[in-house]
Amino acid sequence: MSTAPAEPDLRQTLARVWANKPGLVGALGQVNHKTIGVRYMVTALAFFVVGGLEALVIRAQLASPNAGLVSPELYNQLFTMHGSTMMFLFVVPFLEGLAIYLVPLMIGTRDMAFPRLNAFGYWVYLFAGLALHVGLLAGVAPDAGWFNYPPLSGPGYSLGPHIDYWVATITLLEVAALAAAVELIVTILRQRAPGMTLSRMPLFVWSALVMAFMIVFAMPPLVVTSLFLGLDRFAGMHFFNVAAGGEPLLWQHLFWFFGHPDVYIMLVPVQGAVSMIVPAFARRPLAGYRWAVLSLVAIGFVSFGLWVHHMYAAGLPVLGTSFFAGASMMITIPSAVLIFAWILTLWRGRLRLELPLLFVIGFLVLLILGGITGIMLASQPFDTQVHDTYFVVAHFHYVLFGGVVFPIFAAIYYWFPKVTGRMLGKRLGHAHFWLFLLGFNVTFFPMHLLGFDGMPRRVYTYLPGLGWESNNLLATIGAFILALGALAFTINFFASLLGGRRAGDDPWQAGTLEWATASPPPIYNFAALPAVDDLEPRWTEGPDPRPRPVASVAFDAPGDVRREVLATTALDARPEHRVPLPASSLWPLALAASVTLAFVGAMTHLGLVVVGAALSALALVGWFRQANPAPEAPR
Amino acid sequence: MTRARPFIASALLAAGCQGPHSVLSPAGPAARSIEGLWWVLFWGTIVAAALTIVLIVFVVLRRRRVPGPGTVDARREDRWLLVTGVAIPAAIVLTLLVATFRTAEQVARPPTEPALTIDVVGHQFWWEVRYPDHGVVTANEIHIPVGRPVRLRLGSADVIHSFWVPRLAGKMDMTPGHVTELWLEADSPGVYRGQCAELCGVQHALMAFLVVAQPDAELAAWLEAQARPAAAPVTDASARGLTVYRQFDCVACHAVRGLTRPQQARAPGPDLTHLSSRRTLAAVTLPMSRGNLAGWILDPQAHKPGNRMPATTLTPDQLHDLLAFLEGLR
Amino acid sequence: MTSPPLDLTALPRGARGARAFAVWGVALLVAIELTVVASMITSYFYLRVTTSGPWPPPGIAPPDPTLATLALASLLASLVPLHLTLRALRQGTPARLRPTLATGLALAAGYVVLSALDLAKKPHDWTVNAYTSIEWTLSGYQLFHVIALTGLLAALTVAALRGRFDRLDPTDLAIVDGALLYWAFVAAAAVPAWATLYLSPRLLGADGGG
Numbered sequence A: 001m002s003t004a005p006a007e008p009d010l011r012q013t014l015a016r017v018w019a020n021k022p023g024l025v026g027a028l029g030q031v032n033h034k035t036i037g038v039r040y041m042v043t044a045l046a047f048f049v050v051g052g053l054e055a056l057v058i059r060a061q062l063a064s065p066n067a068g069l070v071s072p073e074l075y076n077q078l079f080t081m082h083g084s085t086m087m088f089l090f091v092v093p094f095l096e097g098l099a100i101y102l103v104p105l106m107i108g109t110r111d112m113a114f115p116r117l118n119a120f121g122y123w124v125y126l127f128a129g130l131a132l133h134v135g136l137l138a139g140v141a142p143d144a145g146w147f148n149y150p151p152l153s154g155p156g157y158s159l160g161p162h163i164d165y166w167v168a169t170i171t172l173l174e175v176a177a178l179a180a181a182v183e184l185i186v187t188i189l190r191q192r193a194p195g196m197t198l199s200r201m202p203l204f205v206w207s208a209l210v211m212a213f214m215i216v217f218a219m220p221p222l223v224v225t226s227l228f229l230g231l232d233r234f235a236g237m238h239f240f241n242v243a244a245g246g247e248p249l250l251w252q253h254l255f256w257f258f259g260h261p262d263v264y265i266m267l268v269p270v271q272g273a274v275s276m277i278v279p280a281f282a283r284r285p286l287a288g289y290r291w292a293v294l295s296l297v298a299i300g301f302v303s304f305g306l307w308v309h310h311m312y313a314a315g316l317p318v319l320g321t322s323f324f325a326g327a328s329m330m331i332t333i334p335s336a337v338l339i340f341a342w343i344l345t346l347w348r349g350r351l352r353l354e355l356p357l358l359f360v361i362g363f364l365v366l367l368i369l370g371g372i373t374g375i376m377l378a379s380q381p382f383d384t385q386v387h388d389t390y391f392v393v394a395h396f397h398y399v400l401f402g403g404v405v406f407p408i409f410a411a412i413y414y415w416f417p418k419v420t421g422r423m424l425g426k427r428l429g430h431a432h433f434w435l436f437l438l439g440f441n442v443t444f445f446p447m448h449l450l451g452f453d454g455m456p457r458r459v460y461t462y463l464p465g466l467g468w469e470s471n472n473l474l475a476t477i478g479a480f481i482l483a484l485g486a487l488a489f490t491i492n493f494f495a496s497l498l499g500g501r502r503a504g505d506d507p508w509q510a511g512t513l514e515w516a517t518a519s520p521p522p523i524y525n526f527a528a529l530p531a532v533d534d535l536e537p538r539w540t541e542g543p544d545p546r547p548r549p550v551a552s553v554a555f556d557a558p559g560d561v562r563r564e565v566l567a568t569t570a571l572d573a574r575p576e577h578r579v580p581l582p583a584s585s586l587w588p589l590a591l592a593a594s595v596t597l598a599f600v601g602a603m604t605h606l607g608l609v610v611v612g613a614a615l616s617a618l619a620l621v622g623w624f625r626q627a628n629p630a631p632e633a634p635r
Numbered sequence B: 001m002t003r004a005r006p007f008i009a010s011a012l013l014a015a016g017c018q019g020p021h022s023v024l025s026p027a028g029p030a031a032r033s034i035e036g037l038w039w040v041l042f043w044g045t046i047v048a049a050a051l052t053i054v055l056i057v058f059v060v061l062r063r064r065r066v067p068g069p070g071t072v073d074a075r076r077e078d079r080w081l082l083v084t085g086v087a088i089p090a091a092i093v094l095t096l097l098v099a100t101f102r103t104a105e106q107v108a109r110p111p112t113e114p115a116l117t118i119d120v121v122g123h124q125f126w127w128e129v130r131y132p133d134h135g136v137v138t139a140n141e142i143h144i145p146v147g148r149p150v151r152l153r154l155g156s157a158d159v160i161h162s163f164w165v166p167r168l169a170g171k172m173d174m175t176p177g178h179v180t181e182l183w184l185e186a187d188s189p190g191v192y193r194g195q196c197a198e199l200c201g202v203q204h205a206l207m208a209f210l211v212v213a214q215p216d217a218e219l220a221a222w223l224e225a226q227a228r229p230a231a232a233p234v235t236d237a238s239a240r241g242l243t244v245y246r247q248f249d250c251v252a253c254h255a256v257r258g259l260t261r262p263q264q265a266r267a268p269g270p271d272l273t274h275l276s277s278r279r280t281l282a283a284v285t286l287p288m289s290r291g292n293l294a295g296w297i298l299d300p301q302a303h304k305p306g307n308r309m310p311a312t313t314l315t316p317d318q319l320h321d322l323l324a325f326l327e328g329l330r
Numbered sequence C: 001m002t003s004p005p006l007d008l009t010a011l012p013r014g015a016r017g018a019r020a021f022a023v024w025g026v027a028l029l030v031a032i033e034l035t036v037v038a039s040m041i042t043s044y045f046y047l048r049v050t051t052s053g054p055w056p057p058p059g060i061a062p063p064d065p066t067l068a069t070l071a072l073a074s075l076l077a078s079l080v081p082l083h084l085t086l087r088a089l090r091q092g093t094p095a096r097l098r099p100t101l102a103t104g105l106a107l108a109a110g111y112v113v114l115s116a117l118d119l120a121k122k123p124h125d126w127t128v129n130a131y132t133s134i135e136w137t138l139s140g141y142q143l144f145h146v147i148a149l150t151g152l153l154a155a156l157t158v159a160a161l162r163g164r165f166d167r168l169d170p171t172d173l174a175i176v177d178g179a180l181l182y183w184a185f186v187a188a189a190a191v192p193a194w195a196t197l198y199l200s201p202r203l204l205g206a207d208g209g210g
Ligand code: HEA
Pocket: A263, A264, A266, A267, A309, A310, A328, A329, A331, A332, A335, A336, A339, A367, A368, A370, A371, A372, A373, A374, A375, A376, A377, A378, A379, A383, A386, A387, A388, A392, A395, A396, A399, A400, A403, A404, B044, B045, B048, B049, B052, B088, B089, B090, B092, B093
């Protein structure tokens, strides 16, 4: 009864008003958040395979001492590209894409605040990722590690274009991330369904908000420091050149001021996703919602005060490092609150052990194991022993692969039906899970022991007789088991896409708004805009909730349906005004291409920077002229 | 592509290296303090982690069997969260921090004032070692007394390296423009392997060194011998070898104190004055032997691809003479 | 839920000022740029304290503040037309946007010219040492800001002259609101940048830190 306005002809009108242009121009000009979100995620998964294949070559080279599969030069490029691909091209863009796809659905709106900015961000990301890999194909990929310390990465010691690729493309990628962050913040704060006060906001949306704010404050220092390095390399400056008064430690401070929050930029959104999946499969609301929100926000804040724990071996004063040791260990508390909130929910719920929950349980175990090695590393005297060894490699794969990639797959199994309308197959899904769990531990557990045995990271080979042979061989075997798991997923993905079981609108009987619309959702998301009175607006109160209809508001005046979204107030989501949104556009692509020309052009000729900047200015003019279409003729 | 020639572990063992290259078999006070800290960290976290993991497995298994709906009791749940999520972790973490700060104190300063200061400078891909009070310059091999701390002043000639002897102490970066300090002490005589721990270029992997701990008398003798300039060639072959050495421009990069000096103020290659007294070649890539020396000089890139020494083409006679000269540098 | 759905069909289209999405977007852009400027200024002082000996390093005279101060004055003077633009917007008198935006444009362009002259007059370029590198980079970034602002004001002035704002379309005016926020930020950020580059070498003495 409450869904009165959603008659069939409203749906048709909405479909017409929100439709994309057909054909190639339409595809290139798409601005809908679901298209952009899916593009982000699919591209990111492709880069995951690339990064994974790079890892397989690394593992093959390290399987035995003195192996000659790759040259030292190529090896250095491989781990640099592996780390950079996984961090910059896979995890962060995937999570941005997930948020771009899900947030409008979860908060009950039709698109995001700046649709063309969304498209621009995606194109920049794609171009930067491709440009970085051109370097690898040409054999001149970056080779100074993913944190790229000068002076090794500076003009004096890194000749040829290697590092130029890193400087140009990573800076460009930050532009994309910043665009996504601005987009997410405004959308989350201003477009929530009426009644969705901050305390009724789903935890994934909270986590996307925290992630976006962290991006806003963490990425600029990286932009600045890579600008410095670029100027050292392209314009003969001396930021990091000791002989001319430069300071290599400046890079380390600025990089890790970004780099440490960056790892929580990856962790926080998956913690949000897990906080959605756990209640859905425990059939009850999350225990301690308020504490969970507080923990996510606390992690966001505190993570800006930890960066020095990556520099314990740099010889900084003991008093300073002790402060950072204390701060780093304190991050245990919000992490533990979240972990126990999930456990308590599972304990007090009625479990359905479906694939998404299985991956979540794998995640919990591996995050705890990776978390405690993090606590150990935070202890600065201990860190001086294992810093830059395989113990650290083990730590960060436990938290990154176990703590981020596992829940990414949980999210894929959970939301795939929403995105595609089909379920992912169970049998291959189970094979995928167990191969991952086994392969993961066989690969990365032995690396703890290698670290204790003194094996440094980033070595292209090692000499026999140091006791490193068997653990390395084991790790290599594990990596190939992981690859089999990835293969199982790949097959499952395509098979289910084409012939998976139909999902229906709400295969998991979950409580939040994204399940209140069709699967896949129509281009306008909701015909009747929802109104919200609870954290789980689709569930009755208490344990073992039953579905209930979602209330809605009358937004579209009959006969005057436009491409508009509802703006609500930031705190308590009261309806405020209607916001006209632009239609699809080629300007984002044009601007992204011009910006890419400016950045990548810096590698060859500074004149190209000027050309790219001029073209960008032109594209911006076109963009804003299009932004203000004359008001439509009155109805 | 080229390949590193296998380095036979027995060479190291023969050189007296005891046990593995392991953080957990400490052979000096600093490494031992840290090993003690490790066990505190290990037990402090592993128990909490294991209990949590057991709890997760238990919850999952139990809940699959228990029928009926779950329960929701927000106030009790919040209380539980504060205990398990805040109180217990905070208590554990504070304990770990106390242990951390105590160890940090212990390893920050040596137990007694070091009598000996050694300067170590990292180069792309070898270690320059100087004893400023004794006029000794050598490479890739650091001799220290047993049972007494030495002070190391660490610097770099090019990029960032990191100085690390796992069995003796934690690592310390060598950053250009900075001089960092570290102290080392070994409990008993022996050879301890060290390794560069910060990515410094293509041959970061093969940038190792040896720390040789010796009783005082041996160390004094070693220092005295190393401080002497190189002996003039005694045989005809080695005299011709010196000519070869000059002729093929080895002097451009390597000093042989008393006979030749490098043309640059800071030598780009290791000091060779007492080359043949060293245990290994090219930063512990090859054991010292006539054959390896010959192989190294003819084609350094085959053994350590990407290192900074160019190949030299010599006739067999020239090589023979050059080796005679180098072997005379004891 | 049996109550009839809330009727929102009559909500206003578009919004102005602090409610407009455009202004929120610009506010976040300002947050990003503030972080950039803060990182650069921090880097300046980090390089200063890690440099032993005098600052600026020997052979480089402390920068002459004359032109830079004039440029700054020009930019700060533009706060007056900014204020008048804001008032015209509040009072809904779009015709008055033409002179105020044009004056703002002239003053911002004044900054660009004076600051470019200041850079052109420097006796050294950026390749001498780390001091000159950060000096040129910070000045260059600041100049880049103001060039962007000048371009923005030029576009708005043209739009105003062509009567674009006479329609009082809220979407258009919200963009002007956003531009004003950016304008205020650029003028404000010029002060710490100027103080860092021209004042700090004198105020903090010629001694470096280390
Ligand atoms: C998603 C990624 C992620 C996450 C979540 C973390 C989490 C943590 N990390 Fe990690 N870290 C990385 C990614 C991540 N890290 C990466 C990529 C690097 C290496 C970069 C490079 O050098 O290339 C790194 C390196 C790194 C270092 C530097 C090591 C070195 O180079 O020498 C340190 C040092 O302090 C550290 C600490 C921590 C800590 C304290 C946490 C904490 O957040 C962990 C908190 C979680 C828990 C503790 C588990 C849950 C708690 C309980 C179950 C309660 C019971 C437990 C206790 C009471 C202890 N990390």
